[in-house]
Amino acid sequence: MATPREALKSYWGYQEFRPLQEEIIESVLQGQDTLALLPTGGGKSICFQVPGLIKSGLTLVISPLIALMKDQVSQLKSREILAEAVHAGMTRREIDITLDNCINSDVKFLYLSPERLKTELFVERIKILHQKRGVAQIAVDEAHCISQWGYDFRPSYLEIAAIREILPDVPIIALTATATEKVKKDIQEKLRFENGKVFIKSFARPNLSYSVRFEEHKDRKLVEVLQKIEGSAVVYVNTRRRTKELAFLLQRHQISADFYHAGLEFSERSLKQEDWIHGRTRVIVSTNAFGMGIDKADVRLVVHMDLPPNLESYYQEAGRAGRDEKKAYALIICNQKDIEDLRRKTQQSLPEENLLKEVYQMLGNHFQLAVGNAPLESFDFDIQQFGHQFDRRPIEIFNSIKTLESQGLISLSEAFYQPSRAVFKVDHKELYEFQIANASYDSLIKAMLRIHGGELYNSPVHLKESSIMAITGDSLNDCRTKLAQLHDRGIMEYFPQKDKPQLSFISERYGQEKLPLDIPFLKGKRKLTLDKMESVISYLHNEDRCRTQQLLEYFGEVSYEKCQVCDNCISLKKSDESGRLKNHYQEQINKVITSGSALDVSQLTAFLSPQDKDVFMELISEMLDHGLLFYDDFGKLKSSKS
16 A cells, blocks of 8 residues: 555656655645745645645645636545535535535545635634544645735635634645745735745746747737647637637638637536547637646647736746646737737726726625625626626726725636535435425435435535436426425525626625725735736847746746747847857958959859858848948949958
8 A cells, every 4th residue: 555655646746846745745744834836837736635645634725716626626536535615606505514514524625715714604613623623734725816916816815814813723835836026925924924934846947938929910820830839739818709719710720729718608618628638629719717727738839819917827827838848839929909908908907996886886786785784605697797787898897896806895706617406404204295295396306316315315416407307207497496496495405507607795795985995005906917017018028038037037036047948049049140150151251352353142152152041141231231342333242341
């Protein structure tokens, strides 16, 4: 049987993480607060498994991404490691059952969205859980979200530190793929690290070639690049409409491609993702909704056809290429219009105070929440429908919601798929009596018991209405109607499937004029956002420095070694080689021309037989421009020195 350390090594992500593996394991085993920066992202989730596989008790994992949470829980369960998740989109009853399950069973991991930490229900249950089973450690994913200097600040992350008052002796391991020096310090301060350890994998990716191409005909360039570079690719754009347009364009050029965005049905998203992961589709054209939590090591190319808002986002998305440590490319294709669009969209992402108050009021009215009400549950949120209802552009609403989120007032999760779930609220005897008295529900209940058995009495199980229909012969609508009726009659808890973003009110609803906006913070955030945007533009225009060095410097890492594989390094190398050749050719030309020989250009070229004719012709042009050479009356080259 494998030892815990051997088990850990078999679970560890990509080869590139292994040099840090033993050190991080030792830090966690010693109960030290630990910050690990693993810039290439995929595989860092193993750090959550480190304590869970070695220590007894439960590991509490804080994550802001529901889809990633669900994926991690699924992976752990597939390895026969018990795990649960509590997040937006669950009812109070579901949360109640899940937390009870963690207390009364050997669940090793509990995944939580950060806004759930301060709820009274969670606080009371975690105290009981710690007394009964023990919380071994807290793992914080996407730890940069705790810093207002980070690119994705979330006020709910500040609640994590308050857990230390309830669990004072429980160590924290914090993980992030991208953090500047300022953010690293902020993470440790906000999480109240005491003598914590920091482990950093270099941001340098020796196998990844970064490039920027300024092109008026961007689509044409994309096709050209994909025809030259073989292998799996991701193409990022900013709009859903553009994903479809570009995918169809690539298909017309016989390039295997598909599109992906959060507006697609779950089944369609899953199929497209699986086809790409398994190589049935070569290129996926997507908004930034694609890629998070997907471990595909053999991506050869990531292309940005629209500009990212900051270098943190760009580094993370570009870093999805070449995780197998083989040669890969990260390319930005842009033009001046893109830069103008980036500036305009960045300004739009910073709404004024009046708009924030207006959108907040609209949300309260839309969900029919009275002032002072603080609902514990989340709401399905369709931004397109909401915008149409209030005659507001979706982009205005989205930017306002994200700003209100940064103020700790509301939270908007990403779209995620939650299948239908159900659990009986009555015991065997009561259920049997109900079936006798209500024959119209008998076949439905028997079908559910036949498929799921006694599990239905313990905790919510995933329902497949299609499987129930196959037994009962009901239509889908009839099946769902009966399930809802059983819910209303108190026989069971039925939670219909969801596939929409979830909006939560983090605090009580305020009146519009009493909305507690932190104006100084918003002004500081505006400046920070604009500065980050300008860093992207500087990166695009800087053709004199190695791209990797520019990115490393942004994240506070100094390197005196050029990567030798980015567009700037290759260009500078060619320039150096061109300069060396020109010096050599000029010496030869001067010897021939000043010796009295009179040759035209073609004769001179034939006589000297230059290795690089393009450089040779460029040199002759430069020497003519500078007066070092001139043509005589017979069209022969002469030297000004002769």
